[in-house]
Amino acid sequence: MLAEQLLVNAAVLGAVLTLFALGLSLTWGALDVLNLAHGAIFVASAWVATRLANSVEVPFVALLVAGMAAGALLAVVAELIAFRPIRRLISNKRQAELSMVAATVGFGFVIDNLVGRATSHQVFSFPIGAFEFRQYDLGVFKAFNIEIIIFATAIIGALLLNYWIMRTRQGMAIRAIAFSPRIAPLLGVKVDNMAALTMAVSGALAGLSGSLMVVWTSGMDISTGHSLLLRAFAIVVLGGVGSVKGCVLAAFLLAAVETGIVAAGYGSMRDAAAFSLIILVLLFRPQGLFGTGRAMRA
Amino acid sequence: MLHFLASWEVFFQTVLVNALLAFSVQIALRAGVFSLAGVGCWAIGAYTLSILNLRGVNTLVAIVAAVAIACVVSYLLSLVLVRLRGLYLGMATVAFNQMVGVAIINGGELTGGEMGLYGVNAPVTTLQLVIVVGVVCLMLWAMERGVLGRAYNIVRDDESLAESLAIDTGSLRRFAFVLSGAIGALGGALNAMLLGIASPTDADFPVIVIALTMVIVGGFHSWRGALIGAALILWLPIGIQSFGIRGMHEWWSVVYGALILGIAVYFPKGLLGGLQKLRSLVDRRAVREATP
Amino acid sequence: MKTTRRMLVAGAASTAILLGMPWAHAQxxxxxxxxxxxxxxxxxxxxxxxxxxxxxxxxxxxxxxxxxxxxxxxxxxxxxxxxxxxxxxxxxxxxxxxxxxxxxxxxxxxxxxxxxxxxxxxxxxxxxxxxxxxxxxxxxxxxxxxxYTFNGLTYKYLAQQGLKKVALSYISNIPSVTGLGRDFAPKWIEANGLELVAEETMPVNTTDFSTTIAKLVASNPDAIGLYNLDTQLPALISGIRRAGFTGQLFCYAISPATLSAVGDAGDGIVLSIDYSPALxxxxxxxxxxxxxxxxxxxxxxxxxxxxxxxxxxxxxxxxxxxxxxxxxxxxxxxxxxxxxxxxxxxxxxxxxxxxxxxxxxxxAGVLVQYKGGVPSVLLKGDPNVEEQ
Known part of the structure; x- marks a missing residue:
């Protein structure tokens, strides 16, 4: 009985991590941006959704959409005020990478503290009744409707994202930029527009996972984003940058490992799972499970 | 005047010690080695010194031990991570730092677990700090010049080119790794002496972020940039607050983030780069005005 | 003409100086x-x-x-x-x-x-x-x-209520809180004739508790103690209730924001505290x-x-x-x-x-219980004792 329940737990955790990490993987793979503000965007979007829920009565889906919109907006702002100017002003690739990391640190700090001020650094949540919890007995295990929703959303989201990147023109454009930011414009790709679009999608993913999580955990505060960020790095590295398949698998793998560690009674060591995985992967398979092989660019 | 100096003494000492943290990151970045392992070594240095000091070991011996251990660990790490580059190397070193943190928390009596160690009694004077940091600066300055300096520049910008020029990139990278760890450990040890405590948060992610921010904001091309960055990042929380128009200073953290963002975007070579550009502008104007 | 103006200026200046002097202020x-x-x-x-x-x-x-x-x-x-x-x-x-x-x-x-x-x-x-x-x-x-000087009250209360089995969750890396869970709770549990049936720890930045919750509830306790940060409580409390646990909950700190976030799930929770609006x-x-x-x-x-x-x-x-x-x-x-x-x-x-x-x-400390977000005092500490 307990074992099946743990499976459900791992599945839901993996789903949340999937949505979050996909956003990070997207910007890292396509734009070479290590977005340390991704966690802050996650929290801020969730907060926007809860503010909406506390002001008006709207269907739950509308709240999710609001969260996604907020996330997309914040990510695009980051693109406009930070990444785009950096792309213009700095030609040295390594330097541009570092500057973007620092810029995301600053941006994330600003967002965190704005949300912190608005919430007085307290927990924020949906009002009771914004979402009705219902439990379903599926024979082998029991699951709540929110858990099923989260899992389904993650799978569908991953499939949609994969389709978008692999089968659409926009996706092709993004892959061209990922392959070579210098050649892509020569092929008619409008780098600026694609960058903004990529950031928007990444932000929307963060917003979606944030809005779902704040329901699942009945509340969140600004520190939630930081803990997820580190695990997202592990997932992206493990799965291979830019690979949707890899990201999904890695997310569920990490969730399974963490669940196992806690179940075995070593709860205080659960963080060690993420970074042990990072080191192991980087030592033996730096491009990750499904990486594109560009991993070690000198 | 003396009054002013006295009130800023602790701040000055903090800047000196944290400059070492910034140096440890800068020296690696300058060599093209994206290693943040200096932060983990900072924690190793802090704990080694504290553990030894609490057992009555002579302070100087304890410092040397801290640095030596960090050197060994960094060397081993450099061998293990030899094939990694760029952000991947960075991630691996971040993972290393986190493992140091885990080791510290689960170290039982030896490391004081989650509480850390306190009561370290190894006072250090400002003069001693200035001398130590001064020596390190001198060393870094020397490394930026001449053959070694140029070799590192090439290794950083284009590794395969460097190899084709018969530069031993492997040794240079390993050396950068070890030096980064040594300086980081020295800083950590001095920090423990300054604060009298060693805590598990010394290896935490926020410290990594701060170290990286100091270097990028100050300018990672030279040790001078790291020094400026350390001073600025440490001063901002206090400085912005004292500018506080009543109520305004509650927003200091937002201003802080915005400043970092602005500097990262518009000063790619950090503030140091900005200052150099300013100087060259002034020089150029002087030349223009001098010529009829 | 000039003299008058000069005198006016001098008069204004000296008044300003006089007003500005410290002894002109009463405090x-x-x-x-x-x-x-x-x-x-x-x-x-x-x-x-x-x-x-x-x-x-x-x-x-x-x-x-x-x-x-x-x-x-x-x-x-x-x-x-x-x-x-x-x-x-x-x-x-x-x-x-x-x-x-x-x-x-x-x-x-x-x-x-x-x-x-x-x-x-x-x-x-x-x-x-x-x-x-x-x-x-x-x-x-x-x-x-x-x-630790007043949290022992909680366990006296549990014993008074005839409860026996206690499951405990606590943070593993904040000294004061970790100490409560790891060092003091077992002492108090024994002193009051209770039994510790489960012990779960996690670092302070943990955001996912589903497994922890499952294990705590599976140990079939009469009371579950949550020595966790206030920001972690919503996930824990609502998760524990959703898992079907109807017994006694206790913690060491809880905020109005958390109580409103969890609603009914938080009813009946007790904690030992130094200050409460119910004092x-x-x-x-x-x-x-x-x-x-x-x-x-x-x-x-x-x-x-x-x-x-x-x-x-x-x-x-x-x-x-x-x-x-x-x-x-x-x-x-x-x-x-x-x-x-x-x-x-x-x-x-x-x-x-x-x-x-x-x-x-x-x-002396008090044990308070929350119902509908409102605290009431159930037990008072002994003012003559340093540790409850």
Missing amino acids: ETINITALVEQTGAIAAAGQDIGRGIEMGIDTVNASGRLGNYKIVADVKDTASTPATGAALASQVASSDSIAILGPALSSVAMAVAPIAQRSGVPMIAIQANTAGLVETGDHVYRLTPPF DDPSSVEFTKAFGEKYGGTPTIYHANGYDSVLFLGAALEKVIAGGAKPDRENLLAAMAEVAQTGIDGASGHLRFDSQTHRDARV
Whole structure:
């Protein structure tokens, strides 16, 4: 009985991590941006959704959409005020990478503290009744409707994202930029527009996972984003940058490992799972499970 | 005047010690080695010194031990991570730092677990700090010049080119790794002496972020940039607050983030780069005005 | 013509100078500095502490107990960082500030204490539950009783209710809280004839508790203890209830924000606490009422702690001024030691000090239960005992 329940737990955790990490993987793979503000965007979007829920009565889906919109907006702002100017002003690739990391640190700090001020650094949540919890007995295990929703959303989201990147023109454009930011414009790709679009999608993913999580955990505060960020790095590295398949698998793998560690009674060591995985992967398979092989660019 | 100096003494000492943290990151970045392992070594240095000091070991011996251990660990790490580059190397070193943190928390009596160690009694004077940091600066300055300096520049910008020029990139990278760890450990040890405590948060992610921010904001091309960055990042929380128009200073953290963002975007070579550009502008104007 | 204008200017100037001179003001100021964690890891608590301090100062100044003097506090943000706190503290040392209130975060307090001690500045730490703080020196006081001095009450209550099996969850990397779960709880459980059936730990930044919850509930306990951060409680409480547990919940701290986030799931939760709006001591009631009038809403323990620290400071200052002495650091310190002998009556009721260092606060403590977000007192601590 307990074992099946743990499976459900791992599945839901993996789903949340999937949505979050996909956003990070997207910007890292396509734009070479290590977005340390991704966690802050996650929290801020969730907060926007809860503010909406506390002001008006709207269907739950509308709240999710609001969260996604907020996330997309914040990510695009980051693109406009930070990444785009950096792309213009700095030609040295390594330097541009570092500057973007620092810029995301600053941006994330600003967002965190704005949300912190608005919430007085307290927990924020949906009002009771914004979402009705219902439990379903599926024979082998029991699951709540929110858990099923989260899992389904993650799978569908991953499939949609994969389709978008692999089968659409926009996706092709993004892959061209990922392959070579210098050649892509020569092929008619409008780098600026694609960058903004990529950031928007990444932000929307963060917003979606944030809005779902704040329901699942009945509340969140600004520190939630930081803990997820580190695990997202592990997932992206493990799965291979830019690979949707890899990201999904890695997310569920990490969730399974963490669940196992806690179940075995070593709860205080659960963080060690993420970074042990990072080191192991980087030592033996730096491009990750499904990486594109560009991993070690000198 | 003396009054002013006295009130800023602790701040000055903090800047000196944290400059070492910034140096440890800068020296690696300058060599093209994206290693943040200096932060983990900072924690190793802090704990080694504290553990030894609490057992009555002579302070100087304890410092040397801290640095030596960090050197060994960094060397081993450099061998293990030899094939990694760029952000991947960075991630691996971040993972290393986190493992140091885990080791510290689960170290039982030896490391004081989650509480850390306190009561370290190894006072250090400002003069001693200035001398130590001064020596390190001198060393870094020397490394930026001449053959070694140029070799590192090439290794950083284009590794395969460097190899084709018969530069031993492997040794240079390993050396950068070890030096980064040594300086980081020295800083950590001095920090423990300054604060009298060693805590598990010394290896935490926020410290990594701060170290990286100091270097990028100050300018990672030279040790001078790291020094400026350390001073600025440490001063901002206090400085912005004292500018506080009543109520305004509650927003200091937002201003802080915005400043970092602005500097990262518009000063790619950090503030140091900005200052150099300013100087060259002034020089150029002087030349223009001098010529009829 | 010119002369008249000159005279007018001279007259205006001298009036301005006269008005600006200190002796034209009726009151003298006592400057103190509050080092508060307004941002960073414990910002939520820090903000409340700052507000409590503000209220305490207004109260003391308005009471007239300080004669011609009034307290003026310079509030600085330590950003929950030891280095910043230490730098700020050393600036205080060379300013005209005669006391430091705070910090609240243990690591920051431990960095500030030695500086306060060696520069001769009396320091009144708030919260800062770590061991070894007041032992730094005779200038270091702590106004908040450490958790372990009153949390034993919870287990007395559990035993009284006839409950037996206890499952415990606690944070693994905050010294004061970890100590509660790992060192003290087993002691109290044994002392009250209870049984520990499950023990789950997690680091402070954990956000996913599904497995922890499953294990706690699976151990079939009568009561589940959550020694977790307030921000982790919503996930834990609602998850535990959704898993079907209907028994007793207890914790060590909970906020109104969390209670409203979990709604019914939080009904019946108990905790041992130093201050609660449900306390019926006259001084507590006075504080709770005054807070509601001034700021609206009910105060938290952090508001109360900040307020009490100023009351203690005020009582010491009153002694100094009544004795005709100048309010400076030495006189203040001496007066603080005197006041510590008898204690004060504040938001947390009667506050006295420990019998070993005489600088660490102690209260009787209460066990409160929340129903519908409203607390009520179920059990009171013994005021004659230092540890409940």
